[in-house]
Amino acid sequence: MIGILIFLAIVAGSIFYIISLYNGLVTSRNRYKNAFSQIDVQLKRRYDLIPNLVETVKGYLKHERETLEAVISARNTALAASKQAAGNPGDPKLMQALGGAEGMLTGALGRLFAVAESYPDLKANQNMAQLQEELASTENRVSFARQAYNDDVTLYNTDREKFPATIIAGMFNFTAAELLESTESPEERKAPKVSFT
Amino acid sequence: MNFFEQQDRARKATRRLVVLFAIAVAVVVFSVYFAVRTVSYSYNGKTSLRSYPAARAPFVWFHPETFCWVAGITVLVIGLGALSKMRALRQGGGYVAEQLGGRLVSPDTTDRRERRLLNVVQEMAIASGVPVPLVYVMDNEEGINAFAAGYDPASAVVAVTRGCLTMLSRDELQGVIAHEFSHVLSGDMRLNIRLIGLLGGIMVIAVIGKNILIRSRISSRDSVPVFFAAMCFTIIGYGGVFVGRIIQCAVSRQREYLADGAAVQFTRNPLGLAGALKKIGGFADGSHIGSPDAVEMCHMFFANAMASLFSTHPPLEKRISLIEPGFTGRFKAVMQADAAADIPDEAPLAQAAPVSRVAASAGAAVASIGTLTPELVKQGKQMLSGIPEKFKAALEHPLGASAAVCCLLFDADPEKRGVQIRELRTAASQLLAGEVMRLAPAAAELDVNMRLPALDLAVPALRQLSAQQRENLMACVKLLIESDRKISLFEFCLHTVLSRRIASAEAPSRKQGVKPGTQEFYGHAATLLSALAYAGQSDKSPAGKAFDAGAASMKGAPEVLRILPAAELKFPALGLALKRCADADPGLKQPLFEAFAHCVLHDEEVSVTEAELLRAFAYCLDLPLPPFLPVA
Numbered sequence: 001m002i003g004i005l006i007f008l009a010i011v012a013g014s015i016f017y018i019i020s021l022y023n024g025l026v027t028s029r030n031r032y033k034n035a036f037s038q039i040d041v042q043l044k045r046r047y048d049l050i051p052n053l054v055e056t057v058k059g060y061l062k063h064e065r066e067t068l069e070a071v072i073s074a075r076n077t078a079l080a081a082s083k084q085a086a087g088n089p090g091d092p093k094l095m096q097a098l099g100g101a102e103g104m105l106t107g108a109l110g111r112l113f114a115v116a117e118s119y120p121d122l123k124a125n126q127n128m129a130q131l132q133e134e135l136a137s138t139e140n141r142v143s144f145a146r147q148a149y150n151d152d153v154t155l156y157n158t159d160r161e162k163f164p165a166t167i168i169a170g171m172f173n174f175t176a177a178e179l180l181e182s183t184e185s186p187e188e189r190k191a192p193k194v195s196f197t
Numbered sequence: 198m199n200f201f202e203q204q205d206r207a208r209k210a211t212r213r214l215v216v217l218f219a220i221a222v223a224v225v226v227f228s229v230y231f232a233v234r235t236v237s238y239s240y241n242g243k244t245s246l247r248s249y250p251a252a253r254a255p256f257v258w259f260h261p262e263t264f265c266w267v268a269g270i271t272v273l274v275i276g277l278g279a280l281s282k283m284r285a286l287r288q289g290g291g292y293v294a295e296q297l298g299g300r301l302v303s304p305d306t307t308d309r310r311e312r313r314l315l316n317v318v319q320e321m322a323i324a325s326g327v328p329v330p331l332v333y334v335m336d337n338e339e340g341i342n343a344f345a346a347g348y349d350p351a352s353a354v355v356a357v358t359r360g361c362l363t364m365l366s367r368d369e370l371q372g373v374i375a376h377e378f379s380h381v382l383s384g385d386m387r388l389n390i391r392l393i394g395l396l397g398g399i400m401v402i403a404v405i406g407k408n409i410l411i412r413s414r415i416s417s418r419d420s421v422p423v424f425f426a427a428m429c430f431t432i433i434g435y436g437g438v439f440v441g442r443i444i445q446c447a448v449s450r451q452r453e454y455l456a457d458g459a460a461v462q463f464t465r466n467p468l469g470l471a472g473a474l475k476k477i478g479g480f481a482d483g484s485h486i487g488s489p490d491a492v493e494m495c496h497m498f499f500a501n502a503m504a505s506l507f508s509t510h511p512p513l514e515k516r517i518s519l520i521e522p523g524f525t526g527r528f529k530a531v532m533q534a535d536a537a538a539d540i541p542d543e544a545p546l547a548q549a550a551p552v553s554r555v556a557a558s559a560g561a562a563v564a565s566i567g568t569l570t571p572e573l574v575k576q577g578k579q580m581l582s583g584i585p586e587k588f589k590a591a592l593e594h595p596l597g598a599s600a601a602v603c604c605l606l607f608d609a610d611p612e613k614r615g616v617q618i619r620e621l622r623t624a625a626s627q628l629l630a631g632e633v634m635r636l637a638p639a640a641a642e643l644d645v646n647m648r649l650p651a652l653d654l655a656v657p658a659l660r661q662l663s664a665q666q667r668e669n670l671m672a673c674v675k676l677l678i679e680s681d682r683k684i685s686l687f688e689f690c691l692h693t694v695l696s697r698r699i700a701s702a703e704a705p706s707r708k709q710g711v712k713p714g715t716q717e718f719y720g721h722a723a724t725l726l727s728a729l730a731y732a733g734q735s736d737k738s739p740a741g742k743a744f745d746a747g748a749a750s751m752k753g754a755p756e757v758l759r760i761l762p763a764a765e766l767k768f769p770a771l772g773l774a775l776k777r778c779a780d781a782d783p784g785l786k787q788p789l790f791e792a793f794a795h796c797v798l799h800d801e802e803v804s805v806t807e808a809e810l811l812r813a814f815a816y817c818l819d820l821p822l823p824p825f826l827p828v829a
Contacts (some may be wrong), residue, residue, distance in 0.1 A: 005269055012273045019281045034301065036798055038595070038661055041303045137635070144596035144628050144666075151663035 017164035021168045028159045029090075032177055036089035039145040039180065041080050043102075046138045050075045050109075053131045057112070060122040067112050068169045074108040077101045090153060090177030097179050109135070146180050199500070200382065200567025200821070204783035206522075207384030211391055214448065222275055222441040225399060228436050230267040232429040236262065236422070240364045275437075281400025282493075286394055286768055289413060290347035290354030291331060293390065293497075293599050296298050297488045299333030299356045304657050306592035310362045317371050318355060318579075319654060320464070321378050324577030325569045326812070326821040327382075330355045335364060340485040341365065342475045344497040345377040345386055351698055351819055352383045360482065361570040364531070365473055369452045372460055372470030373499055375569070375807055379459035382567040382821060383559070384454055384783075389497045396441045396493045403434025438492070449496035449509045454519065461520050463569035472522040474500070478513045478528035479497055559750065559794035562811070563787065564822050573823050579822065580650050587639040591632075592651065598658035599670050600632035602695065604640035605676040606688060617680045625673045646805055649812055650824060652694060659699045667699055686732045687806075689768055690813035697819070710781025719758060721774035722751065722789055727761040728771055729796050729814065733807045747796030775817045 007181055054068060061068060081101040085094040113132065116122050123129075159171045166176075288291060293299070302311050315332060322329040329343070330353040338358035347353035355377050361370065380386055391731045461467045477500050484500035495502045495509045502509075510516075518524045580588075591597030603621065606615045619638075622630050643651065662670065674695060676689045711718045730743040744760040751758070778789060797803065797811045815822035 007275060008269060012277055016277055016280060021283050023281070023285050025291075030295070035661075037301070037662065038303075041305070042594070045305075088312070140628055140632060141594055142597050143745075146629075146668055147626075148595065148661065148663040151665045164738075 018168060021165050022172060025156075025159060025169055025172075025174050028152075028156040029174065029177075032149060032156050033089045035145070035149040035152045036180075037086070039142060040082060040086050042138060042141040042145050043078075046135065046142065047075055047079045047082075048134055049131060049138065053112075053128075053135070056125065056127045056131060057122060059118060060125075061115065062121050063099055064112075064115055067108075067115050070108040070190040071105075071112050074101070074105040078105045090175075091157075092176075092178040095180050102195060105138075143182070146182065150179045155180050199564055199787075201783045201787040203382075204384040204412055204747060206780075209387050210555065210561070211388050212287050213422070214388065214392060214395065214444070217444050218399075221399055221437070221444060221673050222272065224404065224440055225275065225437045226268050226271045227432075229271050229402070230264055232432075233267050234263060236426060236429065237263070238723050252630075252824065274401060275398040278401030279395055280464065282397030283391075283394035285359065287351055289344070290386070290390075292331075292482040293344075293346040293494065294335075294354050294356045296490045297356070297357040297486070297494065299334055299335050301594075302332045304589070313367060314357065314370065314374075317367065317374050320369075320402055320574055320577040321374055321569065321727060322577075322754070323653055325378065325382065325567070325655075326815070326823050327351075327353070327381065328653045329377070330504070330778060331657050331660060332356070335486075335488075337486070338486055340487075340502075340747055341473065341480060341481040341500070341737065342484040342486055342502060343373050343377055343499040344494070345380045347381070347386050347498060348390065349387065349819060350821055352379050352522050353386060355381075359444055359787060360480070364480065365478055366513055368451065368466060368469035369473040369476065370469075371464055373473050375454050375460035375536070376470065376499060377461065379456045380452075383452075383455070383459070385456070388448065389494075391414065392496060394443070394746060398493070399441045400434065400493065402437055404529060412603070413775045415675040425497065440507075441493075442495075442505060443697035445496040446507045447508050450511055453510050453516070457516055459522060461587055462573065463571070467520040469519050471524070474517045475528060476531050478517075479531040485685070499752040508568070516562070537823070542567060559791060559798050562794040563791050563821070564796065566790070566815070566822050583644065584647060584651065584654075585639045585642045588636065588643060588651070589626060589654070592654045593658055595658045595661045595666070596628060596632050598635045598655040598664070599629055599662070601640065601655055602659070602670065603629070603633050603673055603677060604636050605635065605643075605651060605691065607640065608681060613681045620676055620680050621673060624676050629669070629673070646809060646824070648691070648814065651695075652691070656698050662699065670699075673698055684768060687810055687813055689771065694813065694816045695770065697779070697817070707813055710779065711777040711785070715783040717777070718785065721749065721777055722769055723748075723758050723761060723776070724766065724774045724788075725814070726758070726796055727763075728766055729793055729810065730760060731763055731766070733797055733804075733808055743796045743799055746799035747792040750795040751792045779818045786820060790818065792816060 027148055050071065054072060078098070078101040081094070081098045085091070085098040091179065116128070159165055160174055160176065203762055226744055239743040243589040244772075251369075294301075302315060304313065304315065308311055311334065314334075319329050327350045330347070333354060333356035335358045336355060339360050339362040340358055343355070343357040343361055345353055345355045355374065357370075361373060374570040380389075389416070429680070449719055457470060459673075460470050464470075480750065482503065484498070485504075488500065491498075491502050494503075498509075500510055500513070514524070514526050518526070588601060593602050603625075607617060618634075621633060625633070659667075659670075674692055678684055678692055711721060726747045727740075733743060734740040741760055744758075778786065793811060793814055797807050812822050812824065
């Protein structure tokens with residue numbers, strides 16, 4: 001009788017342990033997903049600033065249509081990629097797509113600002129200066145949020161690979177999450193301010 | 198009843214809860230036992246189930262072996278369910294909000310309704326000295342309802358439904374938030390979250406029954422008894438739910454009246470709260486919550502989340518008539534379209550004249566903890582409008598908030614500041630250092646008394662930092678403090694408050710603070726009181742006098758308390774004293790804080806710096822002290 005009760009207690013204890021492992025993985029996963037939504041908020045800010053920027057420079061840069069169009073299309077691609085990624089943060093393909101699209105956008109913006117350097121009227125425009133400042137600030141926020149996201153993803157992946165949590169992870173389909181890599185080279189990061197002459 | 202007594206009462210109620218829960222478990226065990234007994238007796242013919250002495254023996258109610266088995270398994274199952282739920286709840290209020298479909302409102306949101314909600318919450322938080330709670334919106338809920346969750350005021354979370362956002366005016370929203378703040382300040386939240394854990398245990402049997410029911414569709418010779426057993430489990434399980442509901446009622450009804458009263462006291466605007474309640478009465482969806490998990494959390498909401506025999510909240514009419522005596526009892530039907538009125542912009546309030554001296558009594562200071570008045574809320578609004586725009590905008594996102602915190606520690610002396618900046622550049626990441634430089638000019642305009650409110654405002658964004666980012670920030674803060682080789686008491690308090698506030702919002706583990714009346718307690722009290730006395734000393738009021746004033750107010754063994762020599766006061770000891778006292782029971786904190794208040798306020802010459810120091814000490818002890826001491 002006692003033996004059976006002890007056995008039951010052990011079974012119950014094991015079930016409880018398994019449940020807490022599972023919950024621990026769920027917590028880790030939710031943490032990085034929340035961290036991604038922080039990136040998303042700042043990305044949206046960035047995407048919202050760009051139409052203003054295009055409007056401001058359109059009048060001055062009449063002969064730089066290609067540059068402008070590159071910015072607009074890069075922005076739209078990145079916006080679409082971010083919406084997809086928000087649906088399933090951490091998914092390798094979506095994260096890589098987002099990283100790539102963001103890199104393209106940063107590159108296109110960098111080229112636009114480099115071109116704008118040769119137009120003194122544009123440089124003197126108040127609106128332009130303010131927009132450049134806000135864009136730079138937003139990019140900083142994106143980087144900071146990305147740091148936090150990557151920290152949380154690393155934590156989750158570690159939790160997932162530890163033993164015995166890894167068994168539970170396999171059973172309940174906790175897939176590995178992907179980091180969001182920085183696609184900005186040091187020159188590109190300084191693009192809004194540096195002159196390419 | 199003051200803050201400390203309320204917190205104590207809430208803790209005692211939690212203990213009574215456990216007794217109620219034990220009774221509920223006993224009821225469930227007996228129901229399961231009787232069901233099993235009945236079922237097994239009916240199948241007495243098929244001896245495969247149990248070994249009975251003889252076929253068709255007379256029905257014996259009590260069968261020890263069966264009873265032990267049933268009791269053992271049932272208690273085990275309930276225990277498992279409750280423990281798992283409580284383990285999951287340790288993640289804090291955010292977990293509860295997300296279970297109910299809540300989405301975190303970003304502090305730098307541009308949606309006008311969310312912005313309005315954040316402003317209302319911020320004003321109230323600053324006015325009461327509570328760090329700004331994280332705010333969640335339940336997008337899928339059209340009814341008008343709200344709740345507050347968390348383990349203590351420093352890690353609270355407030356959630357409202359979509360219905361609240363779209364249908365309530367600013368005054369009504371303020372009434373609802375004030376009601377929730379009263380739960381935050383009174384210790385109800387901890388009680389409520391514990392209750393969810395316990396209810397999770399009782400209801401797990403119903404869930405099991407439901408699962409068996411769904412899976413017993415296989416047709417076999419034995420499917421009928423299995424089906425029957427599953428039905429029994431479901432019914433008994435919901436018997437558990439029924440009992441759970443009674444517990445919820447017992448706990449929450451009285452508290453809802455109290456919270457309504459407190460809300461009116463905070464805003465002195467009964468129309469706001471009454472308006473919200475009337476809209477619930479007149480709205481088709483009322484305060485209904487559709488999420489299935491809401492069953493365990495009914496007691497936490499602002500109004501009845503689901504219809505049931507036992508409602509967790511007093512009737513709407515009664516609540517309204519208590520705050521608005523002329524209420525006729527008839528609700529005007531409210532349609533979605535009416536409520537979608539344009540949101541007028543709040544005109545910024547005129548800046549209040551800066552206060553250079555405060556005159557207050559220690560008793561009044563103690564009484565003001567954990568309370569709010571409309572004047573304070575108004576002053577909270579003024580404080581908010583007094584913060585430079587750029588600085589306020591920075592507080593809304595994690596990078597800016599981290600930079601803002603660093604800026605708060607900048608020295609007034611430009612040379613020392615230069616040293617700090619140089620050291621920061623080596624320690625902080627490029628991103629953080631850059632942001633600090635950008636923010637420094639705006640931070641320089643910040644008034645000295647705004648440092649603690651700024652910290653309050655920064656908390657929601659800071660809570661979104663990853664663990665490594667938090668560590669880096671604390672390292673930078675330490676660097677900034679120690680850069681001039683002199684640590685001021687205020688800086689030290691800022692550091693303590695910051696590390697407590699941005700620590701994860703998880704449930705406090707069984708940490709026991711110092712016990713009242715012990716040698717250790719008096720040791721810590723002497724340390725803290727000495728530090729406070731030295732910090733506020735001047736020619737006219739030497740430290741010894743201040744210390745004695747404080748020590749005299751502490752009932753216990755004041756003769757034992759002697760001021761410590763200044764050389765003996767070391768920051769590690771101070772930190773330990775603060776931590777031990779902060780983790781202690783609220784009952785211990787009242788006499789301690791009274792002593793602090795007497796020490797600082799004993800002479801009529803209370804400078805703003807001293808008042809800030811008192812407030813900083815209160816923050817270190819997790820006491821919500823409003824920013825303005827009541828004028829004597």
